[in-house]
Amino acid sequence: xxxxxxxxxxxxxxxxxxxxxxxxxxxxxxxxxxxxxxxxxxxxxxxxxxxxxxxxxxxxxxxxxxxxxxxxxxxxxxxxxxxxxxxxxxxxxxxxxxxxxxxxxxxxxxxxxxxxxxxxxxxxxxxxxxxxxxxxxxxxxxxxxxxxxxxxxxxxxxxxxxxxxxxxxxxxxxxxxxxxxxxxxxxxxxxxxxxxxxxxxxxxxxxxxxxxxxxxxxxxxxxxxxxxxxxxxxxxxxxxxxxxxxxxxxxxxxxxxxxxxxxxxxxxxxxxxxxxxxxxxxxxxxxxxxxxxxxxxxxxxxxxxxxxxxxxxxxxxxxxxxxxxxxxxxxxxxxxxxxxxxxxxxxxxxxxxxxxxxxxxxxxxxxxxxxxxxxxxxxxxxxxxxxxxxxxxxxxxxxxxxxxxxxxxxxxxxxxxxxxxxxxxxxxxxxxxxxxxxxxxxxxxxxxxxxxxxxxxxxxxxxxxxxxxxxxxxxxxxxxxxxxxxxxxxxxxxxxxxxxxxxxxxxxxxxxxxxxxxxxxxxxxxxxxxxxxxxxxxxxxxxxxxxxxxxxxxxxxxxxxxxxxxxxxxxxx
Numbered sequence: 001x002x003x004x005x006x007x008x009x010x011x012x013x014x015x016x017x018x019x020x021x022x023x024x025x026x027x028x029x030x031x032x033x034x035x036x037x038x039x040x041x042x043x044x045x046x047x048x049x050x051x052x053x054x055x056x057x058x059x060x061x062x063x064x065x066x067x068x069x070x071x072x073x074x075x076x077x078x079x080x081x082x083x084x085x086x087x088x089x090x091x092x093x094x095x096x097x098x099x100x101x102x103x104x105x106x107x108x109x110x111x112x113x114x115x116x117x118x119x120x121x122x123x124x125x126x127x128x129x130x131x132x133x134x135x136x137x138x139x140x141x142x143x144x145x146x147x148x149x150x151x152x153x154x155x156x157x158x159x160x161x162x163x164x165x166x167x168x169x170x171x172x173x174x175x176x177x178x179x180x181x182x183x184x185x186x187x188x189x190x191x192x193x194x195x196x197x198x199x200x201x202x203x204x205x206x207x208x209x210x211x212x213x214x215x216x217x218x219x220x221x222x223x224x225x226x227x228x229x230x231x232x233x234x235x236x237x238x239x240x241x242x243x244x245x246x247x248x249x250x251x252x253x254x255x256x257x258x259x260x261x262x263x264x265x266x267x268x269x270x271x272x273x274x275x276x277x278x279x280x281x282x283x284x285x286x287x288x289x290x291x292x293x294x295x296x297x298x299x300x301x302x303x304x305x306x307x308x309x310x311x312x313x314x315x316x317x318x319x320x321x322x323x324x325x326x327x328x329x330x331x332x333x334x335x336x337x338x339x340x341x342x343x344x345x346x347x348x349x350x351x352x353x354x355x356x357x358x359x360x361x362x363x364x365x366x367x368x369x370x371x372x373x374x375x376x377x378x379x380x381x382x383x384x385x386x387x388x389x390x391x392x393x394x395x396x397x398x399x400x401x402x403x404x405x406x407x408x409x410x411x412x413x414x415x416x417x418x419x420x421x422x423x424x425x426x427x428x429x430x431x432x433x434x435x436x437x438x439x440x441x442x443x444x445x446x447x448x449x450x451x452x453x454x455x456x457x458x459x460x461x462x463x464x465x466x467x468x469x470x471x472x473x474x475x476x477x478x479x480x481x482x483x484x485x486x487x488x489x490x491x492x493x494x495x496x497x498x499x500x501x502x503x504x505x506x507x508x509x510x511x512x513x514x515x516x517x518x519x520x521x522x523x524x525x526x527x528x529x530x531x532x533x534x535x536x537x538x539x540x541x542x543x544x545x546x547x548x549x550x551x552x553x554x555x556x557x558x559x560x561x562x563x564x565x566x567x568x569x570x571x572x573x
Contacts, residue, residue, distance in 0.1 A: 013250075014247040014252050016079075017050060017053045017054070018150045019153075021153075021154050022066065022154070025160065032204060033069075035068060039069055045537070052244050057081070058083060058150050061092075067107060070110070074110055081111060082107075082111045082113070082114035083142055086117075090409060094445045105506055109280060130484060135190050136164075141183050142448060147171060147175040148179050148383075151240070153199070158202070158208065158211040159212030159219075161173075175198050176221055189545045197221060197233070198220070198221040201216070201218055202215055202218075220233065239398040239401060256417055261286075268292075268370065270431075270435060273431055276428065287406060288366055294362045295358075295359055295365075298355050298356075298359035298362065299359045302568065309347055310571060312489075313343050317494045325376060347569065359565030365403075368403045371553055378432055380542055383402035383407035385399070389561075429529070446516045449521060452512045455503065455508045455512065457508065458499050459503075461496075465492045465493065514562075533559070
């Protein structure tokens with residue numbers, strides 16, 4: 001049975017669940033069918049649990065377990081990508097027979113794409129021509145790659161730790177303990193390990209029947225930092241559920257996405273330069289447009305919910321004022337009760353449909369994808385997921401997982417800057433300068449001015465209603481008490497308090513400060529990058545673009561946390 005969902009919708013891309021695969025090269029013949037059955041069961045179980053999420057397999061197609069995973073992927077219609085430790089002609093010298101080499105070539109032809117990882121610093125083509133440390137270092141690098149870019153690692157392994165650089169034991173250790181800096185981004189000892197679980201199929205090696213555990217059973221291991229295996233499994237399942245929920249929204253709103261796609265894509269990158277985009281960059285742009293459009297969609301519902309809930313509370317206060325001061329009627333009291341009930345039901349509906357959560361998450365994903373897109377466009381092979389909210393271990397990890405998926409290169413040449421047209425890399429930097437940094441330098445001052453004007457108007461209204469309440473109290477003291485004046489006196493501070501609550505819930509003061517800082521930063525970045533390009537300092541320009549991306553990710557992380565501290569709620573007090 002093939003997996004019918006393993007394709008993108010026509011208007012956009014669904015986020016995959018990336019499965020890394022590693023294991024021993026040879027197993028007893030009588031165990032092979034059982035191992036294959038267990039691998040198939042893992043794939044199908046994930047399909048059942050996350051039906052809107054395509055599975056993508058990462059395998060280096062070494063002899064043995066790696067190829068089991070690929071053959072079953074072909075059988076089930078699962079896409080697989082092949083990162084190689086070195087160029088195919090050098091890699092094939094490790095295979096035992098011509099039949100094995102032919103199997104490798106066949107599987108490589110069935111992959112959706114493949115690429116050879118770059119040589120580790122200090123390693124040369126000559127030094128990996130023969131077995132030795134440098135060649136093993138390349139194998140260790142591809143193992144680190146599998147650990148870094150997969151959400152789940154399947155290890156067909158005897159469970160016995162071995163100090164063999166590049167072996168299965170090493171790959172499992174990378175997945176559970178973290179990736180050495182030589183193969184990944186710089187880390188602090190205080191950083192949490194952020195990789196994912198290992199699904200360990202306990203398997204005997206052909207040359208050694210000893211195993212750590214019961215043969216042909218499945219064990220699950222999780223990175224450190226969780227109180228128990230059960231809580232760890234629950235944590236990662238929530239991440240996969242969030243990815244699946246995003247994909248469900250992509251499928252559900254497919255027609256809407258299609259109607260808005262062109263506008264969103266143009267906002268990210270000018271259509272007249274679309275010819276300079278590789279297929280991988282076009283795919284990344286599709287991911288961005290999906291996240292951007294859905295974020296805007298759920299933002300509207302979030303804002304409407306804020307206004308609707310606050311409006312219902314005001315109407316409830318209005319009915320209560322009438323009942324208390326003018327018309328003691330059960331219908332009026334019923335209006336008060338009904339308005340409060342409507343506010344509560346509105347709040348519950350908005351919370352159940354996760355309007356605010358989806359708005360914030362999808363906006364964060366879109367902004368991360370913006371950085372990832374322009375990094376890739378500039379030939380910078382960094383993962384935005386490695387720099388987004390690194391200190392916060394939460395359900396937001398699904399966003400980092402998604403961003404790392406976007407950093408998987410499209411083909412063998414993706415690790416080296418290449419030109420898809422006759423444009424020079426300088427031209428690409430100039431286009432990036434205008435389409436990203438220049439655009440953001442314009443956006444943030446506009447956004448700051450917009451929110452400053454909004455805050456000014458709301459504060460003026462707050463002051464007006466407070467002043468009106470005080471003024472009417474003075475009037476009431478000088479004339480015969482009037483029920484209407486008493487009602488207005490009671491409602492004026494309620495309106496002022498609701499407006500103040502609206503300002504707080506929307507974090508307008510925090511926005512203005514952030515937008516001012518980021519506007520200044522991007523304006524300075526534009527001038528500095530232009531200076532570097534004018535002076536022909538392309539390497540320095542690349543490094544500077546990386547720093548700007550990190551700053552953008554940090555700013556968006558602050559924005560996200562600012563809003564998550566102000567969840568949608570019924571006004572109190």
